[in-house]
Amino acid sequence: MQSVTTFHGADILKPKVSAFYDATSGTFSYVVRDPSSSACAIIDPLLDFDLNSGELQHRSADAIVRYVESKRLQVQWIIETHVHTDHLSAAQYLKDVLGGKTAIAGAVCKEQRHYARLLNLPRSFKTDGSQFDWLFRNAEHYLIGNMQATAIYTPGHGLSCMAHLIGNAVFVGDTLLMPDIGTGRADLPGANRARLFHSAKKILRLPARTRLFVGHDYGGEERAYVEYQTSIGQQRRHNCLVCERSRESDFLRRRSALDRTLPAPELLFAAAQVNIRGGHLPPPESNEICYLKIPLLSPASAAGSVRG
Template identity: 45%
Template sequence: MNLIVRPFFDRATYTLSYVTHAEGDSRCAIIDPVLDYDSAAGRVSTDSAQNIVRYVKESGLQVEWILETHAHADHLSAAQWLKRELGGKVAIGEHIREVQSAFGRIFDLGTEFAVDGSQFDHLFRDGETFHIGTTPAQVMYTPGHTPACVSYVVADAVFIGDTLFMPDYGAARADFPGGDATELYRSIRRILSLPPQTRFFVCHDYLPNGRELRYESTVAEQRRENVLCHDGVSEQGFVQQRKDRDAKLGAPALMLPSLQVNIRGGKLPEAADNGVRYLKIPLNQIS
């Protein structure tokens, strides 16, 4: 099977979104799409998502799934806008409920905000199988960066979210509410136990040292070269490195607006009585 993977890079947030389908099969999935957000103006736009729409339509594809690897803290999700434009079911791992519960309290969303994942069309369990057209896919629960992270195994490819980055950048931070460096290490070792030729597609590339964009690696490359978790790095060693690095990091620039939208499955908050939608900025709640 020849799996086609088309990347879309949002330079403003260093985020990679993907459209994937088997060659000869018009049914596809969209993974981790970006809704553009101008924080200075408080304005959302769909330029990034429109690039995906154009590709899907020009390629004659039919969207079956819009897959989120986790509730992102660095960009807003365009899942709902794309669903309106192209169809498909919006899905995420079932542990999104834990993230909803934690951030529902932080944002004081009240009892009207359901923390049962019902904002999504489907919640995946660890090990659950599904299909993109005729292509089988499987869900791997890979927590640590957040409690809700999953990776999607599709043919010889795995869409790993923020679990790992390219080998010269390492792995995701683990200091968000519910994050855990030990769990992250174990999730990394789980995906690194896949066959050596398995292709990994990352959710971010930060272009370290000014190099050109990279988004694809393999299990073998990661095990050999990843600066934080190559073969031989112990759990204790990784956890200490991760904690030391995380202690020096500030909160992502779009964390507060992103999570309010993303725990809703990409839905914007309901409009107030004056017809305007508002995002909340809780003070002194995020370290």
């Protein structure tokens, strides 16, 4: 079985991982610490946003701030595993408070072009990824303190999906969820079920003992609690949609049937407009208030549907 990492055993450190759960969106954010220094990375932080009232709050992000400050950590990276469609990124807020470089896959530029067209964003909106401090390439190596990390491009759930192998832990976003749930959906803008299958298989080629941290959990049919950590070995044996034995044709059929049961995410357009800006809000209007757009997609409109 081929490995996607080139690290040698002696180089692999075991990061300390702290998870922060948002029950509203079922999202896990992570602080990943280099055990040999005070350096850390924050993965997928979120803002608390109430669509009905328009209120933005920083409760979840401030929990991360308190944790980082209490441990006297130095934030080097604030990483998005993809352009989320179910929550708004707190990357800029945390950068302002704690420092660190915001980063996402370079493929974010394609998502920026998609949403710029769909939402008719002004020409001043740049589609070159410059809202982020760093754009990762596939297989790019980087450091968190002394700990080696690799960005692994995993398109399928979305165009900008990237898993991050950090020491002996991999953060997969929505490409794989807990084994009884399977994978993230593959029907929103930029999604592609076949690519999701092959990206999930690519992750399964990591060493079996690699710890695997998921981006979401909602509890399964048989459990009333949420989980965030499993391993590559467990996923290979037990993932209900993409395990070692799974065939692409079965996955396409089953993922497609599941996707047909899912409503569009409540925060799809709100989240996209903030997240393609790297966590910046849209520019304020003349009254100093920021606004979000929602396209009205009739069946006869050019876009027709947001579904892939």
